[in-house]
Amino acid sequence: DQQVKQNSPSLSVQEGRISILNCDYTNSMFDYFLWYKKYPAEGPTFLISISSIKDKNEDGRFTVFLNKSAKHLSLHIVPSQPGDSAVYFCAASAGYGQNFVFGPGTRLSVLP
């Protein structure tokens, strides 16, 4: 039973355009959501997070949107750069101090 889903295994975007990565979750107890970027043979790197009391959080080129009623969040990267090419994982936790449940990841390729 996959509680965090990323239905697009891969995504290709032209450099300079917007990348939109999507994530859906099923557990209504999740209240904290995160995005991680992972390069091959490296550990995941934290990008941005959002609490369920917000619907948007922005950090530089990265913006995360949360739609609680739809149990959906998305990560927008604007503008996309070739160095953004990596696997992006969505993660969620159900309360303070709880473990993080990860989605299967989306491989983003930013084409020059």
Place this chain on the structure above:
Amino acid sequence: DSGVTQTPKHLITATGQRVTLRCSPRSGDLSVYWYQQSLDQGLQFLIQYYNGEERAKGNILERFSAQQFPDLHSELNLSSLELGDSALYFCASSANRQGVNTEAFFGQGTRLTVV
């Protein structure tokens, strides 16, 4: 550099053997998590410790065990190894102080190959 240190980086061992993976969390972080990633799949949660106590268990096999020591470093013990245990094992840590959700920071992982 995330501040989370995992050793060793690579490990090759035979089936039936036992190995220990070590994790030093970021300074001051109380929570340690262990995850397994097999063949470019997602990150499967194994187990979480908080300040020395087991906090949550995921899909961790009975052949696997972990502990967190008073200095907050953690070890993951894998025994009776099988070929299917070959994977990347990641450790992560987070502060989790004062009831505030905080992100987890990951180490570089230990690549285990069972032959």
